[in-house]
Amino acid sequence: MSFPEGKKAVRQRMIVAELGLSPAVRTSDLARRLGVSAETVRRDIEELTQRGLVSRTYGGAAGRQLGLQPEFHDRDTLAVEEREAIARAAVKLVKAGDVVMIDSGSTTARFAHVLAEGAERITVITNSFAVANALVPRGSIRVIFCPGDFSAHERGVYGSETCAFLQRFNADLAFIGASGLTLEGPNDVETQACWVKRTMLGRAERGVLLLDSAKFNRRHLELVCPMSTLSDIVTDRAPDGPLADGIAANNLSLHLATEGKPLVPAAI
Amino acid sequence: MSFPEGKKAVRQRMIVAELGLSPAVRTSDLARRLGVSAETVRRDIEELTQRGLVSRTYGGAAGRQLGLQPEFHDRDTLAVEEREAIARAAVKLVKAGDVVMIDSGSTTARFAHVLAEGAERITVITNSFAVANALVPRGSIRVIFCPGDFSAHERGVYGSETCAFLQRFNADLAFIGASGLTLEGPNDVETQACWVKRTMLGRAERGVLLLDSAKFNRRHLELVCPMSTLSDIVTDRAPDGPLADGIAANNLSLHLATEGKPLVPAAI
DNA sequence: ATACTTCTGTGGGATGTTCCAAAGTTTTTG
DNA sequence: CAAAAACTTTGGAACATCCCACAGAAGTAT
Numbered sequence: 001m002s003f004p005e006g007k008k009a010v011r012q013r014m015i016v017a018e019l020g021l022s023p024a025v026r027t028s029d030l031a032r033r034l035g036v037s038a039e040t041v042r043r044d045i046e047e048l049t050q051r052g053l054v055s056r057t058y059g060g061a062a063g064r065q066l067g068l069q070p071e072f073h074d075r076d077t078l079a080v081e082e083r084e085a086i087a088r089a090a091v092k093l094v095k096a097g098d099v100v101m102i103d104s105g106s107t108t109a110r111f112a113h114v115l116a117e118g119a120e121r122i123t124v125i126t127n128s129f130a131v132a133n134a135l136v137p138r139g140s141i142r143v144i145f146c147p148g149d150f151s152a153h154e155r156g157v158y159g160s161e162t163c164a165f166l167q168r169f170n171a172d173l174a175f176i177g178a179s180g181l182t183l184e185g186p187n188d189v190e191t192q193a194c195w196v197k198r199t200m201l202g203r204a205e206r207g208v209l210l211l212d213s214a215k216f217n218r219r220h221l222e223l224v225c226p227m228s229t230l231s232d233i234v235t236d237r238a239p240d241g242p243l244a245d246g247i248a249a250n251n252l253s254l255h256l257a258t259e260g261k262p263l264v265p266a267a268i
Numbered sequence: 269m270s271f272p273e274g275k276k277a278v279r280q281r282m283i284v285a286e287l288g289l290s291p292a293v294r295t296s297d298l299a300r301r302l303g304v305s306a307e308t309v310r311r312d313i314e315e316l317t318q319r320g321l322v323s324r325t326y327g328g329a330a331g332r333q334l335g336l337q338p339e340f341h342d343r344d345t346l347a348v349e350e351r352e353a354i355a356r357a358a359v360k361l362v363k364a365g366d367v368v369m370i371d372s373g374s375t376t377a378r379f380a381h382v383l384a385e386g387a388e389r390i391t392v393i394t395n396s397f398a399v400a401n402a403l404v405p406r407g408s409i410r411v412i413f414c415p416g417d418f419s420a421h422e423r424g425v426y427g428s429e430t431c432a433f434l435q436r437f438n439a440d441l442a443f444i445g446a447s448g449l450t451l452e453g454p455n456d457v458e459t460q461a462c463w464v465k466r467t468m469l470g471r472a473e474r475g476v477l478l479l480d481s482a483k484f485n486r487r488h489l490e491l492v493c494p495m496s497t498l499s500d501i502v503t504d505r506a507p508d509g510p511l512a513d514g515i516a517a518n519n520l521s522l523h524l525a526t527e528g529k530p531l532v533p534a535a536i
Numbered sequence: 537a538t539a540c541t542t543c544t545g546t547g548g549g550a551t552g553t554t555c556c557a558a559a560g561t562t563t564t565t566g
Numbered sequence: 567c568a569a570a571a572a573c574t575t576t577g578g579a580a581c582a583t584c585c586c587a588c589a590g591a592a593g594t595a596t
Contacts, residue, residue: 006593007592014385017381017401017402017403020377021374021378021398027582028582033385036545037545037546039584042584055291057326057330058327059326059327059552060324060325060580062292062325062331129400132397132418133423135418143418144416145413145425147413147415149412150403150411150412155401157413161412210304267573276572296552296591304574305574307576308554311574417552
């Protein structure tokens with residue numbers, strides 16, 4: 001819907017899905033089952049390997065460790081460093097016993113992964129498979145998963161079921177991602193995803209935006225919420241110009257990943 | 269250190285250790301690095317595969333997927349062929365436009381994967397990550413995911429949220445798996461999982477049990493439901509003795525994977 | 537409609553893997 | 567010590583996979 005999906009994308013998704021069931025697949029098997037030539041499958045596997053989704057083997061492909069693999073539609077796999085740093089900074093906002101809502105997205109998934117290592121006795125409410133999977137290791141974390149229409153796009157659930165479910169809960173913190181951040185506020189490409197973000201922000205005491213600096217001043221389809229709805233922003237580099245002013249004007253705490261301390265403390 | 273460990277054991281331990289680092293290894297590489305012939309490595313891999321520690325591939329071995337129970341997985345890996353056949357037979361029960369509920373489990377996940385290839389305009393309601401992921405590829409399938417407490421163990425959601433959600437829907441078919449099948453009915457080891465199965469069966473016109481013949485006459489912690497609650501069983505080999513009588517007595521349709529046709533058609 | 541890009545199937549030579557059986561090696565056992 | 571058992575190597579035939587370049591197909595833009 002949001003963008004056209006060619007036959008290639010479907011095929012590659014099937015390959016990844018297959019690897020979710022068995023630890024390794026064979027090129028010849030895939031070729032037969034997908035109705036394409038072995039050479040095409042080989043090219044697909046090669047491409048998926050480049051993106052880090054699978055690992056090429058002689059005769060086929062093997063799956064990567066679950067939770068560590070990037071999302072299917074990961075645009076910028078290059079920002080891993082930044083995201084890791086952002087995640088580590090964001091975890092400091094969570095204290096024992098908190099109830100946190102976590103949105104879907106590459107950055108928030110990374111955040112969840114870091115959270116799994118350090119947090120104690122927290123409850124996480126999420127709509128993202130990647131987030132839930134990342135939190136698996138720890139027994140002291142309770143994960144409540146939302147209902148909804150499953151979307152291949154972000155490997156999570158969306159829609160009115162999701163929002164209605166979220167409405168029933170109260171959280172201390174909501175961690176959301178975004179495709180861009182302008183003076184008006186965070187924005188995203190997907191309408192369904194925006195609604196989930198809005199709902200989470202509405203049910204949490206503090207709304208925390210996680211995004212890397214490459215997304216500053218990027219404008220996308222839909223505005224998630226006005227800047228004033230947020231309470232914190234965690235990023236890797238301080239914005240400048242009007243964006244910085246906008247953040248300051250709305251009394252948002254700005255947390256920099258490199259420092260780990262807010263540059264602009266929450267006012268009052 | 270001074271343990272009487274044969275060279276073979278050390279070698280095999282090394283292979284498993286190596287797979288902890290990279291998702292797949294190559295027979296020829298291992299042979300060179302371990303200073304033995306390729307044939308020996310092949311035998312080692314074969315043996316480790318039998319024990320369920322690794323998974324043999326063409327040209328080497330791949331590591332096992334994390335998140336699946338080791339004890340369970342052992343038996344299941346041997347039944348890959350059977351499960352594939354069962355899945356293909358079970359898909360024939362679904363017609364265009366159907367609403368189906370799918371339980372979590374290895375067999376049902378495989379079923380979902382096959383379903384993704386063939387089915388048109390169907391709606392799937394599930395509580396399993398593996399099932400949802402397997403269905404991703406096709407755009408003409410709507411996947412509704414249940415809410416609930418996320419369980420790392422089965423990679424799915426369970427609990428009262430899950431069951432309450434399921435109660436709201438009506439389905440044409442419910443596909444469930446089980447750990448065992450006795451004269452009384454299907455049974456399973458996990459109480460939470462049993463409740464989900466029961467709820468699904470209660471909301472569907474037809475209840476279909478998917479399980480391989482190795483699970484015949486195996487008794488586990490909890491009975492899911494009496495035999496009479498089911499309407500179909502899909503398996504790879506016809507049961508015999510009292511179990512066969514019990515199935516016939518309750519007028520269940522028995523579908524055999526090898527044939528693809530029911531041996532005992534639904535009576536009346 | 538044409539030109540362009542991207543994707544996919546085909547063929548053949550090179551290379552790699554599997555399987556099998558027999559012979560050689562090491563370890564265990566009586 | 568010698569026989570037996572377990573393990574490993576070797577060699578060759580059969581078979582799969584890989585890679586490459588090229589041509590046909592599908593889709594997109596001009």
